[in-house]
Amino acid sequence: MRYSLRQNIAVEPVIAGWYAWSYLLPPQTLARFVRNRFTPIVESYLDDPQVHAAAVRQRRMHGGPWIHAYEHRDAIEAWYRDTAPWRERLGELFEAIRQLEEDILPRHHGECLDPVYEELPPALAGRVEVFYGRDNRTPDYRFIEPLMYASEFYDESWQQVRFGPIEDDAREFALTTPMLEYRPDQLLVDVPLNSPLLDAVFRGGLTDAELAELASRFGLTGDRAALFTSYFEPVKDTLGAPATQDAEDDVLDYVGHACVFARHRGTTFLVDPVLSYGGYPGGAENRFTFADLPERVDYLLITHNHQDHMLFETLLRIRHRVGRVLVPKSSSASLVDPGLAGILRRLGFTDVVEVDDLETLSCGSAEVVALPFLGEHGDLRIRSKTGWLLRLGERSVLFAADSTNISPTMYAKVAEVIGRVDTVFIGMESIGAAASWIYGPLYGEPLDRRTDQSRRLNGSNFRQAKEIVDALEPDEVYVYAMGLEPWMGVVMAIDYDESHPAIVDSDLLVRHVRDKGGSAGRLHLRRTLPL
Known part of the structure; x- marks a missing residue:
């Protein structure tokens, strides 16, 4: 009998006690987040847990500086004391x-x-x-x-993963709560995030002896080893092959949020990987889960360094399947713009390539072109962002992510170089969070409220997106990266209704494209698209 990880077991990455994302890996940015964000949150909580309890009960307060595990004061206080060094x-x-x-x-x-x-x-x-x-x-x-x-400030002993079951699509916001064992079915394991042991967990197909050896190498004994073993289930065949489509079929699958899977003449691509879990009742029908990925993802494409596009939790789970990772070229090596390639290499990815604006790479049966990405980064000098143009035979597909068309002539000039584009994916969170929501801990001094509110993490509004569409003349336009999927709550806190500007603007864009005779829609959950 062989065993693989159950489909509903999350393995959440942890750095210095917090849910791990890209700004917590470099020691210089971790130091700023610990001092300027996490320490005030914990000390506020320890001073008055009921304030945090009241805040997290209100949906509109999610994403703020609140600890969600408010009922675990003793455990959080002990952890805070123990991690003082x-x-x-x-x-x-x-x-x-x-x-x-x-x-x-x-x-x-x-x-x-x-x-x-x-x-x-x-x-x-x-x-x-x-x-x-x-x-x-x-x-x-x-x-x-x-x-x-290489310094003493980068310490892999501060890295862990937390195992635990997922029972529902919706997930609790994770970025402001220490990652401890709050439930008896959770298990926190000390392990560097680049460890091959994690690849063994996610690859599966383990014999009884191999599973026991893996628990031992994680330092688990007794009841903790038994809990670890309970996360696995017997399997007859290797998991991972697509369940509903032939491995040779060309396909373009919207996976959720900004994640898209493509296969063209046998070459596979995955853009901005954030995948949902499966294996529990009551989940959204026909969602794309980890089990739907092929055994090999030839090219992983990352548009930019925000937690909803470069999610460590997904990246670690698929690392053993990935061939080459393409990332935007970084040049500043500053607090606000640490190099993506260096981050990914320290996550255990060995083949990472930086791509500059309008540079073209041959990738198996396709070509990949990096396109300029403006806006959405609070007017900071951040170079690590790109849109990806995928040329799949006669068709071209642009993943513009959250690019904001603040320079109305840019896409017209891009079109002069690349020609028209058949399919465009574009994010339209037209009123994003204030820039300090991500970058505040990295500032030398806080921005005044008026300035902070003016420098928001916006995607394109209707007018800006319309100008992109009119410049590139696509047949198909899809609005994505809106945070609509319930599992995105782990790193996002967006509450839409029909009057929200992002919904209004995206409806206007869909109507504009359809009026011109094209196909358009706002994507949600899984959708297989023409290729």
Whole structure:
């Protein structure tokens, strides 16, 4: 008998006690989030848990600085006390960055920066480069990222995974609550996120002896080993082959949110992977789950570094299936724009390629082109974002993600280079969160409310999306990446009704495309599309 992980068992990644996503992996950004976001949340909770309890009972408050496991004060207080050494070490790095940004660099106004290297705090000495902007007066800096990962501030012993069953499509918002064992069916395991042991878990097909050995290598004994074993079920055949379509068929499957699976002449692609679970009653019908993926995903395409497009939980689960990962080229190595390639390599992906604007790659039976991606990042200098154009034989498909058409002539100029596009996927969260919702802990000083509200994480509104469509002249337009799927609640907090601007704007775009004779729709759950 062989065993594989049950379809409804989530394996949630954890860094320093928090739900892991891309800004928690580099030590310099982790230090900022721990000091500026997580510590205030926990201390507020310990001071008055009932305030948090009252907040999370209100749907409109989700996504705010509230601990959802409000009934577990003793466990959270013990964890917070036990992890003080982590915060102390990261606090040294936080203070070094603060000193560089607030004390050292502001003293320089155009003169030689060589003396700065003598002043650097030990935590940053030898690990940053300082320079002037083009005005020759404003100093700035970048991290030498490989040396940051090699430092004492990047500690894989702070990494864990939490096993536990999923019983419903809807999931609790995870980004503001410590990841502890709150239920008897949850199991927190100490393991680096790049460990091959996780590939063995997700690959499955384990004998009794192999399953017992895996539990032992995770350091599990007794009841904890028995709980780990209970997450697996007997299987007759290898899981993972598509259940409803021949492995050789060309297909374009909308998976949910911004995730799309494509197969063309045997070459497989997966864009912005966020997949749902299966194996429990009452879930949405015909949803695309991990069990629907083929054994091999030749190319994984990531548009940008937001948690709903680069979800560690999905990435780790499919890592053993993935060939090459394509990511947008990064250039700044700053607090707000850490390199995606470096993050993915430290997640255990070995074949990661950065692609620059309008660069074309041959990928099996297809071509992939990186297109410019503007907006949606709070006017910060963030280079790690791209739209992906997939040329599948005679057809072309654009995954524009949350690109905001704030430069109305750009897509017309892009069209002059790439020609018309047959199918366009575009996000239309036309009023997104304030920029501080993601980037606030990374700011040197908080923005005033008016400024913060003006720099929102918007996708295109109707007018902007219409101009994209009119420039590219597609036959098909699909609005996606709206956070409509219930499982997106783990990292998003959006509550739509029919009057919400994103719903109104996307309805207008669908009508505009149909009036021009094209096909259009706002996607939700799974949908198989023409290819």
